[in-house]
Every structure is written in C-alpha cells, then in structure tokens.
Amino acid sequence: MKKFACLTLALGLTVTLAACASTSTGGSTGNELVIEGYGAEYQSIFEKEIAEPFTKKTGIRITYTAAGSASEQYASIRAASGDPGFDIAVMTSLELYQGSKDRLLAPVTVQQVPNLARVPQKLQAKTYGVGAIQDVQQVVLMYRRSLFAKPPTSWQTMWDPKYRSGTLIFNPANILGVYAMLSAAELDGGGIDDTEPGFARIKELAQYALATPQASAGAVPYMEKGTATLFPYLDGRAAIYAKTTDYDYTVPGESSYASLGSLGVPVRAKNKEAAYEFIDYWLSDEVQRRWALAYNVGPAVTGLPFPADFAAKHITTAEKLEKIKIADPETVTRNRTTWGQQWAEAVR
Structure with missing residues (x-):
C-alpha cells in the first residue's frame, strides 16, 4: 500500500x-x-x-x-x-x-x-x-480530464484497476470522508445504518490509493502535480481547481450527499x-x-x-435539492468516532 x-x-x-x-x-x-x-x-x-x-x-x-x-x-x-x-x-x-x-x-x-x-x-x-x-454543496467526483474521454458516471470507477492507484481516500475526521464512505457503502447495498460494505471497499482501495488526506486541502498538491486520477470532492473547491488544473468534476449516477x-x-x-x-x-x-x-x-x-453552465453543476433548483441526500446528523454524530477508528484500521 x-x-x-x-x-x-x-x-x-x-x-x-x-x-x-x-x-x-x-x-x-x-x-x-x-x-x-x-x-x-x-x-x-x-x-x-x-x-x-x-x-x-x-x-x-x-x-x-x-x-x-x-x-x-x-x-x-x-x-x-x-x-x-x-x-x-x-x-x-x-x-x-x-x-x-x-x-x-x-x-x-x-x-x-x-x-x-x-x-x-x-x-x-x-x-x-x-x-x-x-x-x-454536494459531493462530486473529481477526475483528471486527460485520462477520460468522457466524464466517469459512477463512484465504482475509483476501484477500476486503471485508476485506483491515483485515488484519494479522505479521513472521516473531515465530513467529506464521511460522505465518501457512505457512498462506498451504498455501492454494495449498505448505507448509514450498515457501513461495513463501505469500510470493506476502503480497505480494498487502500492497497493501491495514492494518499489518505486529512482534509480537502490535502488534495491540492496532487492536482497541481497531476498525479491523482479521481477522488470525491465538494463542488465549491472542485470548481475552483477545475479552472486552474487538468481536473474537472461530475455528479455520479448514484446521486450524492449534501454538505x-x-x-x-x-x-x-x-x-x-x-x-x-x-x-x-x-x-x-x-x-x-x-x-x-x-x-x-x-x-x-x-x-x-443562474447561468445554464453553473446550474448544470450545482444545486440551484427545488428539484435538485429534493433529490440530494442529507445524512442523518444524529447517526453521524453518534458514530463518527467509531467510524474514524474503523477507517484507520482499514487504511493501515
């Protein structure tokens, strides 16, 4: 690893x-x-x-x-x-x-x-x-443009052997890490009340991942150097670096979580x-x-x-707001320390 x-x-x-x-x-x-x-x-x-x-x-x-x-x-x-x-x-x-x-x-x-x-x-x-x-904000999938002919359409792409060596796994001490873990769990039928599939996926990915940042700012050097392939990010910061690096972002077909x-x-x-x-x-x-x-x-x-290109990538309408997932705060608050311990065990 x-x-x-x-x-x-x-x-x-x-x-x-x-x-x-x-x-x-x-x-x-x-x-x-x-x-x-x-x-x-x-x-x-x-x-x-x-x-x-x-x-x-x-x-x-x-x-x-x-x-x-x-x-x-x-x-x-x-x-x-x-x-x-x-x-x-x-x-x-x-x-x-x-x-x-x-x-x-x-x-x-x-x-x-x-x-x-x-x-x-x-x-x-x-x-x-x-x-x-x-x-x-919404959790989006940040990807390196030059590696993809078309934007990736699923969180599953992070586990693709072609891209997994350049992925980033965020620590759940940062809320981005919590939402990324929940999205991973949902790929295998889990979710906020059954996070084991998410940690199993994190453990698998950690064998190949590029880095395990503590905060979203930790991804910036990898974008600037062009070494990251794709990773979860929040659309606010994603849009900033989409203007200055070889990276862009998309909302996967499985939908996403709001921050x-x-x-x-x-x-x-x-x-x-x-x-x-x-x-x-x-x-x-x-x-x-x-x-x-x-x-x-x-x-x-x-x-x-809002301009059409802005509205296409951000939550600006009642319809989009209705579709976005909001994690139950009581469940997140109650489990966050335990999730942090499970994450540390999965990536070690």
Whole structure:
C-alpha cells in the first residue's frame, strides 16, 4: 500500500474590515461583529463578497478569523460554554444539530431573521432552530480530464484497476470522508445504518490509493502535480481547481450527499442583534446569488436565476435539492468516532 503524509494547513489570519459609517442602519445594538470561519480561498471570497458589502450597507464592522474546520469551531464554543469570543461561526448542519442538543447555540427564528422563511423546508429542518443554512454543496467526483474521454458516471470507477492507484481516500475526521464512505457503502447495498460494505471497499482501495488526506486541502498538491486520477470532492473547491488544473468534476449516477454550509450564534455571544442582521443579509436574494457564483456552491434559497453552465453543476433548483441526500446528523454524530477508528484500521 502506498502511504503519504498529508500536511494540514494552519490558518490563523485575522482581518478587520471597517466601514466609513459609524452606526448600523438595520437596528443592531452594536456596530461590531466577530465571525469565525474557514481560511484559504473561503476567507478571501467571504471578505470581498459578503463582509465588505455588509459593512458598507450597515456600518457594522466585521472581524473575521480563519480558525480551522467546522468541528474545531464548535469545539471552541463547547469549551467556552457558549462564550468563545466570537458572534457567529461558519459551520455545517452537523454542528447546528450538536449545538441544539448541547444548548450552546442561540435560537434563530423568522422573527429575528425574516429571510429564513424563504429557505426551503428541507433545509430549515436541518437548522434545528439554532442557525441558518446559507449554501448547499454536494459531493462530486473529481477526475483528471486527460485520462477520460468522457466524464466517469459512477463512484465504482475509483476501484477500476486503471485508476485506483491515483485515488484519494479522505479521513472521516473531515465530513467529506464521511460522505465518501457512505457512498462506498451504498455501492454494495449498505448505507448509514450498515457501513461495513463501505469500510470493506476502503480497505480494498487502500492497497493501491495514492494518499489518505486529512482534509480537502490535502488534495491540492496532487492536482497541481497531476498525479491523482479521481477522488470525491465538494463542488465549491472542485470548481475552483477545475479552472486552474487538468481536473474537472461530475455528479455520479448514484446521486450524492449534501454538505450544508451553516451559520451558528453562540448562546452567550455579545452581539446577537448584529449577528441576526448579518444572517438575514446573507439570505437575501442578491447576496445568495452573489455568494453562490463566487464560491461555486448552491444557494440556500432556490428559484434564483443562474447561468445554464453553473446550474448544470450545482444545486440551484427545488428539484435538485429534493433529490440530494442529507445524512442523518444524529447517526453521524453518534458514530463518527467509531467510524474514524474503523477507517484507520482499514487504511493501515
């Protein structure tokens, strides 16, 4: 088996964005908002497309800190008993679920965030009353263009002897690894309640795989060098590297899982009113469309106009949203540690 160590990027850059105006026009009690989220391209796009326009419109200054994964951000909230020193965390719906169980995230309702009412019920149900979903990603199959005359049509292609030596197997510590494992299990009749077929497939593939990244950023060097053949990825980052490398992406015929980008407010946050105003802003039509196009993700509000080539590769309609699978958060949360142990045993 080939094994390679994958480096995790340490992201700690903090940028403060200030407006010329000194007060909010939207009724906030303060003119400052502290947000903790992801780094790399996410941070730069967030600053340009979300933070700067919001500050210009409202006068509310945003301090943004890139602090790691969604699970790490929630761990900070838990460790601080709901007072981590920031007002909003960029997470996933899994952290919203955990925050609702722990009572460490503040309620988010349509009274506080009116635009929440425009989000489809399928997504509203995944906020558990303590946050909002601002975008929808899907797990896609990233493949090297020069190796395929046509895009691959099945997850099964990763086990093809022609391609398996260049595959990547993601650790379930990253949610991408969880969804990839579930998709593998479903190829042999398993699923979220029967994951053994998935780990059997991972064990088989691990004999040949190129690498076992801890995070999605770990795939970037293999794309830049052109050594990877195909692997699961999220469509947001996939679209970015499809523009700069020999790689493209497709949704396999077996369908896929959604990763729901979410915003949570710690229960003891200092600037809740500003946080609610910010969430409502992000759920407006103009901002939803701008963010989707900039970050290459589906919006949380369906029915917005998008170019045909964009709509073909992202979840932009109610019909596509209805078809995408959303893993049960209680099952994922309960089993994730065990799944991590099983994954480590399968790839060793």
